[in-house]
Amino acid sequence: MKPARAHPLWFAFVLHRVSGLALALFLPVHFWVLSYALTQPEKLNRFLNFADQPFVKLAEFGLVFFLAVHIFGGLRLMAMEWLPWSAPQKTLAAGAVSIAFLISGTFFLQVV
Amino acid sequence: MAQDIERHDTDILILGTGGAGLFAALHAQQAAPEGSKITIAVKGLIGKCGCTRMVQGGYNVALGGGDTVERHFMDTIEGGKWLPNQDMAWRLCEQAVVRIRELENEIGCFFDRNPDGTLHQKAFAGQTADRTVHKGDLTGIEIINRLMEQVLSRPVEKLQEHRAVGLIPTKDGSALAGVLMIDMHTGGFRFVRAKTVLMATGGGPSMYKYHTPSGDKTMDGLAMALRAGLPLRDMEMVQFHPTGLLAGEHSRMTGTVLEEGLRGAGGQLLNGAGQRFMFDYDAKGERATRDVVSRGIYAEMRKSNDPKQVGMFISMAHLGPDNVRAKFKGMVKRCEDSGFDLAGGLVEVVPTAHYFMGGVVVDVDTRTALEGLYVAGEDAGGAHGSNRLGGNGVANSTVYGGIAGDVMGRDIRTMPALRDPDEDVLAAEYARARHPLTQPPDLVQPLRNRLQEAMWEDVGVMRDAAGMTRGLDRVQAIRADLLNVGVAADNLAFNLTWHDWLNMASLCEVSEVIAKAGLARENSRGAHYREDFPAPGDLTASYYTVAQQIEGRVSVTRQDVDFNIVRPGDTILPEGEPETLVAAQ
């Protein structure tokens, strides 16, 4: 009995939540990998090599994309909550996503 | 039998949560001794049913700028064609001034302002000053929402979706013991004893084919009062609003109001041939008062012999569709939702039963002939006489609701104990309400349609002796048929069909009184128009009708109006006061 809530702001929310969740799950892994730098740099390197594979590249792109989406989505939210103007919400939501694409796109191009 | 009636006690019981009921609850709380228990019971949800919420135009109150309480009073008396109880009308006009300040300052309403910050006031038809305070055309929502919040946030006991079915007196019949109710959620019965009971169930002439009141209003209060033997006055006085929406017999939208302002702004009424007709009936054309325009439309409807075209048409397009859309946004949207184009096209309209001037005989303190029973709002008769001015309805319910709360709060101090009910009456009321559960189930709605048809045709906008007598017969036949129509008793929880049956029972009882009172008034005043007695009669010999049921028989008598403040032809306005302060329309 779920209502069909297909409207831009709802999607923006879902995107923000999914990206936040993805980041929160990724973060421990990220920390764990980095902490090998302390004791076993070779392991870190092996990991970094592994990270050169295209599949992993794509995952990384996704990650940076999520990060960017989340940041700009978050900034959008805080702007609407705290700044006195709030009308063109949909434009902002779309803008946030496109900036996120831009940044992660750049990152992706650099990596490949 | 009556064992499965749950017993419940309180000090002050209020029936209904319109302007009268909610104000009474607040005032009772302020006036009653510390620790008194206040209970509010209502057929729907608190504040979300009844007509006060549906008030569009606004609230009449004289707030200076040339307007005075005296002028408001004179308009009320003249509008009521000299039939109002003058003390009640005076108190209404006088207290409205206090009540509006209370609404703004204590309850938190915000009414429309002029650019300089003062309250904006406008004039309804029949008023001689710009007097009507409003919040756009949704005044009732503002008033009721604010009142509702106040009541919800106070320690008042709330019995929602509880339907009152009978007033139960004491054994000796001298006082009221309490009220029998049905808890609609479960279908169970509950008898609530109280030292004082306010009945504020808001009348509601929904026995007409076209009617404006909310669906919960079916004259239950007046039917209960009738059965309790209380005198009812002005019962022939049914106000019709000229422009009800016609959306088809099957649609609940049918009968709902298209606002007065449409005609005020220059809206035209057209007949089937597309011609204006109102100037045939009155020099003011579409801008004449409600009763006149209603009769004009009704007369024109009778002339039409095209069975497909029932009503007349309201046309706004000549004012510029965009203009209309901007000025009457809510109305245009409402019509659009039910498939009509108000801004650019024609919308079919009919006169629609709007307000019931008649009601229980009360004094200016809302007391009735039965000790412990108080009545306020549309259930009480007297303040409006034969015609209620637009804007005086909500003023009346809020003013007298507040008074009832004050008086009940005071009166319970001298009432040490709850009273015991006459168990026989209780059992009889219980049996009456359960009657349909003992009959073979059948459809209730066709009977409602028949009743609405009969009242509309025979006891409606224009009446005569033959018609009303016929109407009376028809109502009695329907009433008899109703007794043979049952409701399946296996699932009484939130059983709307059972309540439809009970609604029909109330409507039938009161319909009969309307017809009888109509027959008793042999002249035409305000809302009551008799083709066989079209003249108003001698004003100085004005009488009002009083109906009472004694041993199952309704009899109607006439009582002389007491002109204790002003006599017909006189005025209480100072000499030299202009007749009207409203700029010529």
Added chain:
Amino acid sequence: MLDLRLYMLQRLTALIMAPLTLGHIAVMIYAVQGGLSAEEILGRTQGSVFWFLFYGVFVLAVAIHAAIGLRVIIHEIFGLRARILEGITWGIGILLLIMGMQALFAVTWTGAA
């Protein structure tokens, strides 16, 4: 479940992280040119007070931010509340803080390598 204090904490940490994270991405975009290696990373970061503070603040902020964020999601999806929810929030926060600190020290502390 989310009162003004938690809300402010979440927003303030977000505001702190926004420039840090963008900075981090910028460095990454620059750094990944020609591939990453442990030495390269460590060469940049080890012994640098700047990077220590940079990532230190980030770790602290993200532990708080993500803990509150996950708290909201857990409450709304699994309906956990009161004590349990409180415990989980703290648990996530502390876990992230510890892991983050390990990484921070690994990447920026000189003495150890």
Added chain:
Amino acid sequence: MDGHAELLQVSVWRGTAQSGYFQEFEVPGLENQTVLDVVSWIQHYADATLSYRFACRVGMCGSCAMMVNGQPRWTCRTHVNKVLKDRKVEIAPLRNLPVIKDLAADMDPFFDKWVAAGGAHVPSSTRDDPIAPIDPIDATRVEASAGIECINCSICYAACDTVAGNADYLGPAALQRAWTLLNDEKHGNRAGILAAVSGSGGCHNCHSMGSCTVYCPNDLDPMSAIAGLKRETTKSFFRRSR
């Protein structure tokens, strides 16, 4: 009835808070028919035990809201043609509220939260004082007036996923009412409103999903009102910590 009408296939939720199912009805399709008319027809002519709620019939009382094809709507003002898909429509009780029976939902939680959000006026003057002159186009007043026509129909409350997940969340209508009062210069305890909306079920739980604003039948904008509350509570946060 105008007869010879095409039949509508109407699927109606039957049951209580504990259990329920969808029951199919065939209803004659007529001109100018609202969803409420369809439901009423079923009760009048097909199944006398069907429970639902309405009062005003014209979009003023806010008691007839239901889920129509999964979306919250005021049924008295929703033309069936607007929601029919292949002559079919599905009608269920309003979401996010306990069901009493069939299509009637228990609205108490909605109103309890209305009060809990500080949704009742606190007077700063009495009936013996004059009515305060207020400039109707003053910016704060305009902000207060924006949400004033709420009919407390609970449609926004049903549309909001935060309400669905977070039982304590006060919800859009109550918070919008709080925002209106916060901007009402006549209100006698505005600090109290800020406190009421800053608690654990308060405005800070809102994720600005905006479904409230999208579905409000009166074109009100609770989302922006809630944003306003967040702004003002944030200000008060810094003021207090200074």
